[in-house]
Amino acid sequence: MTENNHNDIIKYANETLKNTTDRPITIDEFIKEVLNDPKITRNAHQYLLDAIEYYGTRKIFEGGEEKERYKFFDDPANNGQHAVLGHTDVLNDFVQDLRVIVNSNERMQKIILFNGPTATGKSELKRCLVNGLKAYSQTDDGKKYTFDWNLSSLSSTNDRLTYGDAESYSNVDENEWFSSPINSNPISIFPKDIRMKLNQNVNYSIPIDINIDPFSNEAYQKIKRHYGKQNVENLFSKITNEKHFRIRRYTVDETKSIGILNAEDGGSVKERLIGAWMPSMFQVLDSRGRKNPQAFSYDGVLSQGNGGITIIEDATRHADLLLHLLNIPDEGYAKIDKKLGFDVDTVPIFISNPDLMEQHINRENNNLSMDKIHGADQMKAIKRRIFQYNIKYLTSIENEHNLIRKEISGHKNMNNENNVVNLRDSLIVNDVEFSPHSIEAVAIYSIITRFMDNDNTSLSSVEKALLLDRGYVDTPKGRKNINDYDDIKLNEKDGTFGIPVTYTRDILSSLLYQTESDTYLPHELLDEMVDSFSNAPIFSDKEITVFSRKVDKVKDYIKKEQEKDIINAILFDRKASEEAISEYINNIYAWDEGEEEEYDEIVLKEFEKKHLGMKDTDYTNNTPEKDVIEYRQNKIIKPLNKYLWKQRNEGFKINEISLIDAPVISSLMGSYDWQDVFSTYENLDPDNWKIPSENTITKEIKDNCIDILVNEFGYTKDSAIKTSNYIFTENISSIKKHKENA
Helix, strand or coil: CCHHHHHHHHHHHHHHHHHHCCCCECHHHHHHHHHHCHHHHCCHHHHHHHHHHHCCEEEEEECCEEEEEEHHHHCHHHCCCCCCCCCHHHHHHHHHHHHHHHCCCCCCCCEEEEECCCCCCHHHHHHHHHHHHHHHHCCCCCCCEEEEECCCCCCCHHHCCCCCCCCCCCCCCHHHCEECCCCCCHHHHCCHHHHHHHHHHCCCCCCCCCCCCHHHHHHHHHHHHHHHHCCCCCHHHHHCCCCCEEEEECCCEECEEEEEECCCCCCCHHHHHCCCECHHHHCCCCCCCCCCHHHECCCCHHHHCCCCEEEECCHHHHCHHHHCCCCHHHHCEEECCCCCEEECCCEEEEEECCCCHHHHCCHHHHHCCHHHHHHHCCCHHHHCCEEEEECCCCCCHHHHHHHHHHHHHCCCCCCCCCCCCCCCCCEEECCEEECCCHHHHHHHHHHHCCCCCCCCCCCCHHHHHHHHHHCEEEECCEEEEHHHCCCCCCCCCCCCCCCCHHHHHHHHHHHCCCCCCCEECHHHHHHHHHHCHHHCCCCCHHHHHHHHCCHHHHHHHHHHHHHHHHHHHHCHHHCCCHHHHHHHHHHHHHHHCCCHHHCCHHHHHHHHHHHCCCCHHHEECCEECHHHHHHHHHHHHHHHHHHHHHHCCCCCCHHHCCHHHCHHHHHHHCCCCHHHHHHHCCCCCHHHCCCCCCCCHHHHHHHHHHHHHHHHCCCCHHHHHHHHHHHHHHCHHHHHHHHHHC
16 A cells, blocks of 8 residues: 555545534534524434435336436445345335325324345345435534533532442543433423424424433433522523533434344343343432432433434344334333333334234134224234335346346445446456356346236246336347337236345355356356256245246347347447448438438448348349338338437437437447358358367457457457357357358
8 A cells, every 4th residue: 555545544534533523512502503504403204304315316217117216225325335226116105205204293103114025125225224324414414413411510429420439529520421322302401492482483393392311301400409509590501501511413323313123132122122220220329219210221222213213123023012112103202111201203114024014914814704803903003103115026137137246246336327337247256257148147037037927918028127127129120119018017916026136146156166167158157046946945846947947038038149249249340430320320311301412322322231231132223122211211210210309308409419329220230140240251161160270261250259259348258269159059050041041
């Protein structure tokens, strides 16, 4: 590491701490800040909503349509490491419901339940929420405050907050600042009528019905008694004097407005939700015959998540907590004892696998009369307080592809526009190469196993997946858009079953440490996945049968993609330049409009012969025959006009839109076939492709093809040779027929 790098790291560390560490402020400074920016007093639901909206949205294409996606769920605070891939509709519904809660008159009301099978992204969602809130709290927009107490300057030892014996102090002991254990909102320190006045003076809804926490109330009352005995004026100012009370900004993190209850966490319901009494502390604290709230641990998940979010992971292990949350969502209040309690301000989020609600449905209820069913379901009351979101397996090829890469190689920045990874790209890990189209192949295969079989559709499952993923599919008759089909939509059961990404990850990861091969082709990975089904206990016999019969469709599609690579590499020198494409477009529009002096018939004919597969017999001299005329009108001009129409915007100018980028042009320019290959290289010998003789045209063509695959198509030399050999071997009969007909 260079000296400059060292200095940059230290500088960045200093700036990071500077942005997250503020000096404590006084009550007066806090009031001024509230008047200037009242949203620093907002409740937990509003804070979470603001954090999500802070990062803005982006347009995506998912499930066959364009959507707005909140960037918050791309984990921008962590460079996309824990991005939630897909599930945009579910996440948008969650944000919309959160907005409903925020704009209601009550405070907590609902419990959020994310439900779904394993490996669907629920854990990533949890990490994304934690990362996002933490990062947001470090911004100026996300400032969050709580307060500390210090009684060390009081004269009586009994009035101290310390947990041990100590001498009396007249000065403040900086070691004896004690924080509000539940990160209470500083606005709660003010009397209710003051909060109401503040609410009237600002254009914002400041929380009014909010009380100071029991721990802090104990400190408050001790200071109040101390100065009350002295009959001082300005009692509130004395209580909140900077010797006793300070307000400080804090970074939201685990235990600091983020409470997380894991599957392995134990204890009684109250311990898990709120905390526990510490009997040993009663002897130290002056309790005066009562339970002192300062002897309570406040380490329950609601206490830790106060002011932010409370996450119950693997909720089926903690299903009993739901029954004890009947009143808390409505009242926003939790008791730590019969006489003591505190206001709860948090967004409770349960993450369940499998369906938590299904665990509590008594199937025998089906035999009950309607008037008795309601009472038979003990979860009925809690269900009305739940917003449930079902997270399924991904049904987007692109998202599954990114997830597989991430699972295997820890690939980050999945949503970074400067680090684009294409579906067809290879993946090299531990010096083992999954050749181009390999990750694409296993992603497509995983996706189509998650579709319900639909006999009514005219498309294959692979075509359906492609249409939903990118909005179009290339057919022998040209490119067709998703709007051209009436039967393409996701079934409500699509994504509820299929091959999970964890299975794919384990199969591919195992190949990274085997010695059989350093390069794997797509069909080899697909075979490995199918061959391993029988050893995977997660699949039933029926699933294995259904999944196995779907693999051939993926193999056929990927083989065609590989074949395109080989053909385009062989004919790479025939690739049209931008100048040639522009000239052709200008000429064909002039031809269509009948402006004979504006177009050159020879330019059109030669371009079409070289790049679009036309032959001399398709023209009389330079005049196109009927088939060429229809081709120009239906395959080029109409799609180009449609593209222009879609690209229009208010005040657009035609010369501002590049027709070279139109999908129809990029599709046509890469639509060579074997007829074109043998028309150009009539001496190419398919039988000798695998081991061509030296000093032959076949050897020269193959060497050039391999170089182009490596330099232009992202192959390594090894994968280029293996792929080209595979295509010529598998398709040798059809290739030889094309040669005969060329």
